[in-house]
Amino acid sequence: MTNVSMTVNGKAVNRDIPDTTLLSEFLREELRLTGTHVGCDTSQCGACVVHVDGKAVKACTALAVSLEGSAVTTVEGVANGDMHPMQTAFNEHHGLQCGFCTPGMIMTGIDMVNRYKAAGKKLDEAAIRDELEGNICRCTGYHNIVKAIEDAAAKM
Amino acid sequence: MSDGIGARVKRKEDKRFLLGKGKYTDDIRVENQSYGAFVRSPHAHARIKGIDASAALAMDGVIAVHTGPELKADGIGDIITGWAITSKNGEAMKIGAWSPLATEKVRYVGDSVAIVIAETQALARLAAEAVEVDYEVLAPAVATGKAMNPGQPLVHDEIANNMCFDWEVGDEAKTDAGLAGAAHITEISLINNRLSPNAIEPRSAIAVYDDAEDHYTLYSTSQNPHVARLVLSAFYNVAPEHKLRVIAPDVGGGFGSKIYIYPEEITCLWASMKTGRSVRWTAERSESFMTDAHARDHVTSAKIGFDSDGKIVGFKVDTIANIGAYASLFATATPTYLYGTLLSGQYEMPAIYCNVKAVYTNTVPVDAYRGAGRPEATYVVERIMEKAAREMNMDVAELRRKNFIRAFPYQTEVLLAYDAGDFDAVLNMAQEAADVAGFPARKAEAASRGKMRGLGYSCFIEACGLAPSAAAGSLGSGVGLWESAEVRVNPVGTIEILTGAHSHGQGHETTFAQLAADRFGIPIDNVAIVHGDTDKVQFGMGTYGSRSGPVGMSAVMKALDKVEAKVKKIVAHSLEAAEDDIVIEGGEAKIAGTDKKMAWHEIGLAAYMAHNLPEGMEPGLKETSFFDPVNFSFPSGCFICEVEIDPETGVTQIVQFVAADDFGTIINPMIVEGQVHGGVTQGIGQALMEGVVYDDDGQLLTGSYMDYTMPRADDVPSYTIGHGCTPSPNNPLGLKGCGEAGAIGSPVAVINAIVDAIGTDVEMPATPSRVWAAIQSSAMPQAAE
Numbered sequence: 045m046t047n048v049s050m051t052v053n054g055k056a057v058n059r060d061i062p063d064t065t066l067l068s069e070f071l072r073e074e075l076r077l078t079g080t081h082v083g084c085d086t087s088q089c090g091a092c093v094v095h096v097d098g099k100a101v102k103a104c105t106a107l108a109v110s111l112e113g114s115a116v117t118t119v120e121g122v123a124n125g126d127m128h129p130m131q132t133a134f135n136e137h138h139g140l141q142c143g144f145c146t147p148g149m150i151m152t153g154i155d156m157v158n159r160y161k162a163a164g165k166k167l168d169e170a171a172i173r174d175e176l177e178g179n180i181c182r183c184t185g186y187h188n189i190v191k192a193i194e195d196a197a198a199k200m
Numbered sequence: 201m202s203d204g205i206g207a208r209v210k211r212k213e214d215k216r217f218l219l220g221k222g223k224y225t226d227d228i229r230v231e232n233q234s235y236g237a238f239v240r241s242p243h244a245h246a247r248i249k250g251i252d253a254s255a256a257l258a259m260d261g262v263i264a265v266h267t268g269p270e271l272k273a274d275g276i277g278d279i280i281t282g283w284a285i286t287s288k289n290g291e292a293m294k295i296g297a298w299s300p301l302a303t304e305k306v307r308y309v310g311d312s313v314a315i316v317i318a319e320t321q322a323l324a325r326l327a328a329e330a331v332e333v334d335y336e337v338l339a340p341a342v343a344t345g346k347a348m349n350p351g352q353p354l355v356h357d358e359i360a361n362n363m364c365f366d367w368e369v370g371d372e373a374k375t376d377a378g379l380a381g382a383a384h385i386t387e388i389s390l391i392n393n394r395l396s397p398n399a400i401e402p403r404s405a406i407a408v409y410d411d412a413e414d415h416y417t418l419y420s421t422s423q424n425p426h427v428a429r430l431v432l433s434a435f436y437n438v439a440p441e442h443k444l445r446v447i448a449p450d451v452g453g454g455f456g457s458k459i460y461i462y463p464e465e466i467t468c469l470w471a472s473m474k475t476g477r478s479v480r481w482t483a484e485r486s487e488s489f490m491t492d493a494h495a496r497d498h499v500t501s502a503k504i505g506f507d508s509d510g511k512i513v514g515f516k517v518d519t520i521a522n523i524g525a526y527a528s529l530f531a532t533a534t535p536t537y538l539y540g541t542l543l544s545g546q547y548e549m550p551a552i553y554c555n556v557k558a559v560y561t562n563t564v565p566v567d568a569y570r571g572a573g574r575p576e577a578t579y580v581v582e583r584i585m586e587k588a589a590r591e592m593n594m595d596v597a598e599l600r601r602k603n604f605i606r607a608f609p610y611q612t613e614v615l616l617a618y619d620a621g622d623f624d625a626v627l628n629m630a631q632e633a634a635d636v637a638g639f640p641a642r643k644a645e646a647a648s649r650g651k652m653r654g655l656g657y658s659c660f661i662e663a664c665g666l667a668p669s670a671a672a673g674s675l676g677s678g679v680g681l682w683e684s685a686e687v688r689v690n691p692v693g694t695i696e697i698l699t700g701a702h703s704h705g706q707g708h709e710t711t712f713a714q715l716a717a718d719r720f721g722i723p724i725d726n727v728a729i730v731h732g733d734t735d736k737v738q739f740g741m742g743t744y745g746s747r748s749g750p751v752g753m754s755a756v757m758k759a760l761d762k763v764e765a766k767v768k769k770i771v772a773h774s775l776e777a778a779e780d781d782i783v784i785e786g787g788e789a790k791i792a793g794t795d796k797k798m799a800w801h802e803i804g805l806a807a808y809m810a811h812n813l814p815e816g817m818e819p820g821l822k823e824t825s826f827f828d829p830v831n832f833s834f835p836s837g838c839f840i841c842e843v844e845i846d847p848e849t850g851v852t853q854i855v856q857f858v859a860a861d862d863f864g865t866i867i868n869p870m871i872v873e874g875q876v877h878g879g880v881t882q883g884i885g886q887a888l889m890e891g892v893v894y895d896d897d898g899q900l901l902t903g904s905y906m907d908y909t910m911p912r913a914d915d916v917p918s919y920t921i922g923h924g925c926t927p928s929p930n931n932p933l934g935l936k937g938c939g940e941a942g943a944i945g946s947p948v949a950v951i952n953a954i955v956d957a958i959g960t961d962v963e964m965p966a967t968p969s970r971v972w973a974a975i976q977s978s979a980m981p982q983a984a985e
Contacts, residue, residue, distance in 0.1 A: 064322070078227035079220015081452070083400040084485035088905030091400060119220035131218040135210055138870050141878065142705030143217030144401040144452025150218065169918065176913035180905070182400050182453050183705045184874060185881030185942075186913040 046109045052077070053121025063109055067101070068092045070108035071118060079119040079147045083180070090179030093148040093155075094118045100155035102178070119147035122154060130154050130196040139192035141183035152179050153193040157200050167197045204718030205933070208870040212724065213709040222450045225404040225419045226482045233406070234263055236468055236481040237324035239314040239331045240490065241306035244340035244562035244898020245353060248304060248333060251314060256327040261319040264475050265331060266467070268301035268313070276300060276470055277436045279463065279526065283533035284676040285365045288555070293365040296356030296560060298526035300436070300463035306335070307355055307525035308564050309900050310490030312463045315471055317479055340562035340898035344522040345499040347559040355525055355560040364523055364532065364558040369540040369614050375553035378514025382505025386588035392576045393964045394497035394522070394892040395885075396908060397569045399704075401452020402483035403492065407468035411476065415443050416469055422448040423458045423702050424742020427679070429734050431461050431529075438469045448732040451704035455882070456569040457492045458704070459744050460529045464491075489903045494892055495569030497522040498535065498576050504584050510594060510602045514551040517543055517580055521558045524565035531567045532558065537615075537675050538573030538663070544612035545581035546623045546659045546836060547603040552613040562898045568744065570882055570943040571662075578660040582948040586657065586955065596952075597627060597636075600659050615675075616663055620926040621836045621862060627659060629922045630838040630860035639842070652845040652975075653855075654957025657838065658949035664937035665833035665928070666745030682828035683747065684740045685755035687716070687763050689821035691808040693787075693801030695722070697759075698730045700740005701752035706939065707871045708748060712756060714867055719760045721786040722800055738824060746937025749867065750833045754931040758825035766821060770806055771798050773814040833928045835936040837861035839880070841949040845957050850972025852888060852954055859945070860922035864936040872938045873921045879942020880919060885911040886943075887950035891965045909965075 049058045052075060059074050071077045071094070080103050083089035092103040095117040122128040130153045133139065140146040156175040160167040167175075172190050181189060203209050216222050239251075253265035279298040286292060302313050314331055318324035339353045341362055346352060348361040355362050379385060399421075406419040416439045422428045425446040433441040451458060468479045483491070500519040507513050521535035540554035589599040601624065610618045631637075639655050646653040666672070669680035686698040695716050701708060713727035730736055743752070764784060771789040772779040775796050783792045790797040798806070803821075806812065810819035842856045859876050866872050889909035893901040902908040927934025947964060954966050960978035962970055 062322075072227075076229075077220070078224075079222070081224070081401070082226075083402065083452075084905050086485065086904045086906050088910075089400060089485070119218075123219060127215070127218060134218055135214040138211065138874050140211075140214060140217055141707070141874060142399070142401065142453040143214075143222050143450065144224065144399075146217050147220050170914075173912075173914040180400060180910050180912065182398055182455070182882070182910070183878045185877035185879075185911075185919070186916060187877040187919055188874060190913065190918065 048109050048112055050111050050113065051115040053117055061108055063107070065108045066104055067106040067108045067111060068103035071103060077118050077120050081144055081147055083144065088180065089145065090148040090152060091145050093151040093179070095151060095155065100152055119150055122150065128154065129199045133192040133196035133199070137188045137192040137195060139184065139188045145179060145181045148179050149181065149189055152176065153196060157197045169194065203714055203724035205714060205867050207714065207868065209710055209714055209724060209868055211707050211710045212713065213707065224401055224450045224452055225406060225421050228406060228419055228449065230406055230408050230478045232478050233480055234317050234319060234475065234477040235321040235324040236471060236479045237316050237328040238312045238464065239316065239328045239333065241309060241311040241313055243306060243335055243337050244309050244342065245338040246306050246335035247338060248302060248306065248313065249336055250334040252332040253314065255332065256316055256330040259323065259327050259330065261323045262327045263317040263319065263477060265314055265316050266471055266474065268299050268303035271301055271467070271470055272299065272303060274470065275437045276466060280431065280435045281527035281532055282529045282678040284678065285367055285532045285536055287366045288368040293532060294359045294363065295527050296359055300466040308562050309898060310564060311525065315467050317471055317475055317477065342561055342563065342894050342896060342898045344497055344520055344559065344561065347561045348557060355562055359560060362560040364527060364560060366557050367536050368553065368555045370553040371551060371613065372553040375514045375516050375551040378551040379503060379505040379516060382513050383508040384506045384592055385503060386584055386591055387503045388584045388587055390500045390580060390583060391963055392496045392498040392500065392579055393886060395495040395569060395890050396489055396892050397455045397457035397492055397495060398910060399453030399455055399457055402485060402488045403458065403462065403464065404482040405465045405468045406478065406480040407472035408478045409472035416472065417445045417447065418465060418469055419447050419449060420465055421451050421458050422446065423451065423454040423704060423744055425702065425732055425734050426700060426739050427742050428461050432466065432469065436466050438466060445735045448702055454704045456567065456572060456744055460493055460567060462491065485905065486903050489908065490900060491564060493528050493565050493567035494524065495566060496576060497566050500580055502580050502584050504588055506588065506592065510592060510599055512547055512549050512603050515543060515549050517554040519556045521556055522561050522563065522566055523558050524561060524563045526565050528565035528567040531565060534568045534573045539577050541614045541616050542574050542577035542661065542663060543581060543614055546605060546661050548605050549613060554614065563894055570879060571940045574662045574940065575944045575947060578658065578944050579948045582658045582660065582952065586952045596657055597631065600627065616832065618661065618834045619831055619929050621661065621834060622924060622926050623659060623836060626836065626838040626860040626862050626924040629924060630840045630858050633860065633920050633922055634840040634842065634856060634858040646844055652847055652957040654843050654953040654955070656841045656949045656952025656956055658945045658952065659838045660945040661834055661836040662940060662944050663832040664746035664835055664940065665750030665829055666747045668829050668831055680828065681741055682826050683751040683755045684738050684824065684826045685759045686738055686822065686824045687756065687759040689763060689804050689807065691804050693804040694726045696728045696730055697756055698737045699752055699756065700737060700742065701748040702732050702743045706743065706748060711867045711871055712753065715753060715756050716760060719764065720784055720800060746835070746939040749935040750928065750931050750937045751827060751829055753933060753935060755825050755827035757932040758827055759823045762823035762825065763821060767803055769814055769817065770803060774798060774806060774812060829930055831930045833930060833936040835861065835863050835938065835941050837941055837945055839945045839949040841953040843950070843953040843957055845954065845971060847975050850968035850975065852966060852971055854884065854917050854950065856920065857917055858920045859942065860924060861938070861941050862924035862926055863938045864925060864927040865934040866923060875938045876921055876942045877919055879940060880946040881911050881916050882943045883946025884916055884950055887947040887964050887966060889915065889965050889967060
């Protein structure tokens with residue numbers, strides 16, 4: 045067991061956890077933030093993407109104890125008020141069906157918009173499709189996810 | 201009415217998913233919980249000589265280890281198949297026993313042998329590895345095309361040649377005669393590649409036993425919780441139905457793979473009673489690949505004949521279908537009544553014959569997956585039609601047009617009677633949208649860059665809206681395939697619709713609510729949809745086979761009819777008018793031509809206050825209906841795919857994909873288009889990259905997302921969607937069902953486009969290496985020259 049402190053969605057948390065605890069397990073089991081989903085065991089599907097210190101990270105690839113002092117944001121923590129513009133855009137464009145990959149898509153989408161804005165690059169359809177390499181959706185065929193991210197990019 | 205039928209209403213259910221507040225099975229926590237992990241066979245085929253659980257049981261925190269013989273001793277039944285098939289010689293199909301936990305033999309890699317129950321998930325998994333199973337390893341039967349050959353190992357010792365059944369449909373003599381008189385014959389040999397469904401939410405189960413009530417609750421990733429309860433009760437003897445509640449909460453995609461009742465749910469329920477602990481289990485993705493029912497896996501040869509005018513005179517198809525180690529729930533219906541019966545496609549075929557031999561192999565069971573049999577049928581029909589057109593030097597669209605069915609109803613030679621369609625309309629729509637006229641110029645331009653362009657068609661038809669119960673029963677179905685609905689108008693006028701269908705991405709909470717909003721002119725936010733809980737909802741059959749619309753919504757419509765009739769009686773009585781004069785619109789019931797009216801909440805209140813109801817009328821406003829369709833529905837469509845191939849690398853890029861569908865009436869175009877996008881992408885996956893591979897020893901080589909290629913966003917284009925509309929005459933709304941069309945029609949459009957581009961056949965998945973090799977081999981000079 046190791047003691048770990050971090051900030052999750054703006055709140056300080058402190059827990060004693062086994063060293064083997066993945067960030068995804070820490071969020072889901074310890075903090076009961078079940079919006080972070082686990083869809084695979086090889087870090088391919090991207091359903092577990094969260095932000096660690098402002099960068100997109102697959103929560104199933106990080107050990108929680110390695111994130112001492114970090115600031116973690118999950119899908120539960122991005123809305124400021126009703127919904128984040130990315131979340132609103134996914135509703136507007138029917139960018140989700142079963143909803144299981146959606147948290148990872150939202151977190152990846154926000155991250156890519158932020159990065160492209162910071163770099164002054166245009167986030168067009170081809171760039172969005174390329175950036176979604178690490179997120180698998182089985183329902184939507186990506187068509188409306190791409191449209192939603194494109195729309196949110198204009199509004200963020 | 202902005203929220204009514206035909207409106208692009210934004211989904212009501214989205215918010216909880218977008219905020220991370222969805223409640224999937226693995227998100228639920230229960231009292232007194234423990235974790236289950238399964239001991240699985242590492243061998244494709246082996247005899248179990250002994251199981252030693254002592255090391256696992258000695259681990260601190262391990263609660264129990266249970267094995268197959270214990271379940272058997274407690275009367276837990278074997279896993280059933282739900283559709284009886286009769287072989288052409290009149291014999292019943294041969295079913296090999298499938299114990300939830302294997303007792304004598306294991307028959308595929310991943311076959312469950314024991315359950316370990318522990319205080320934590322990590323411990324349960326560690327302890328499962330500590331269970332020692334003594335196996336006598338046997339040679340496996342693996343390859344679909346070889347499993348029935350003499351001398352192959354027998355998956356079930358008592359089933360000769362691994363043959364489950366040898367089934368036929370159509371008229372062989374008539375077809376042979378037709379082919380004998382043909383002016384041109386085209387032959388083709390095809391493999392329909394084996395797939396893994398891959399809903400992104402892995403299967404999960406939580407079993408809760410309440411000893412005080414002798415009652416069980418199962419939270420399950422199910423597409424059909426009532427069917428699960430029925431089967432768990434009637435066949436697996438877990439508990440009688442009134443002592444078993446099945447809840448399918450938010451479910452993260454199904455595509456067929458979550459129809460079935462798998463060993464894990466049965467075992468967790470039983471183990472919960474045995475241990476007095478709630479038992480939860482969630483699959484890791486590697487378990488999903490090993491144990492979720494796989495799909496397709498056909499080896500087919502086909503022959504089609506034409507007269508000198510290009511009209512079809514006969515079509516003969518021979519298929520070997522791999523059903524895996526055990527016959528899963530719909531495994532026997534999929535390669536028969538959902539396959540052979542669709543072989544007439546969109547064409548007038550005067551003679552058809554299809555023979556299907558289903559074989560057992562030492563691989564995970566194969567069952568229905570999005571499209572189920574119909575993608576396989578479409579693949580055969582549309583590959584051979586394009587091949588024939590090229591051989592006869594005809595335009596591929598013209599050959600299709602020459603043979604289109606144009607008069608409905610049309611009785612095919614393979615049981616089905618199509619009710620409606622306009623195949624010319626969708627073909628024309630697709631050709632226009634794809635700018636087929638401009639293709640030669642695009643091809644030339646691509647060639648100037650050293651690239652190969654091709655255009656491929658798929659004109660397909662499906663039988664959906666599963667299913668007319670009596671017809672299904674006469675063909676061997678073990679269940680009725682109607683659907684139920686209950687419409688409850690509350691005293692305040694809001695509405696709950698309880699449906700036996702289940703939404704796991706399809707958007708029922710929005711589209712079903714649109715029906716009530718449309719009927720009564722009330723806001724959609726005043727309508728709630730209740731589904732997925734056997735304690736809340738009347739018996740229903742669940743969601744698969746594109747049935748939620750044509751069957752599920754039809755039941756809702758019938759219940760709404762009854763509500764409307766009662767409302768009219770109440771209002772006519774209250775306002776002292778004739779029932780025929782009552783008009784319901786805008787959330788009010790009015791006497792036509794007057795200003796006398798009752799608001800919807802006043803009607804609800806009147807029904808429940810019951811102070812002034814017509815004589816003899818029961819209080820309340822709640823109606824139930826069961827809808828049993830009189831026929832299947834027949835969605836049809838035309839897909840056109842355009843590819844550009846780099847001959848240096850064999851990489852195929854899909855540069856445009858047009859999907860023109862005829863789903864009949866559409867409730868919400870936004871949602872229907874989303875279904876098409878997803879289905880087409882799954883079909884592109886099958887065509888270009890997906891494929892389950894077992895090696896000769898029966899080891900699963902594609903056991904993770906590192907090895908099994910899923911379509912990513914940059915593998916597919918944005919889609920162009922068109923809608924034709926010939927309403928189905930067989931249900932109140934004219935719905936045909938839209939869930940499967942994309943996956944049914946798309947693989948063959950992609951492959952036809954590749955064949956058009958490179959000028960030679962290629963098998964699915966048409967990976968870059970296969971396409972490159974095909975280009976090289978066709979470019980190679982013949983040895984004799």
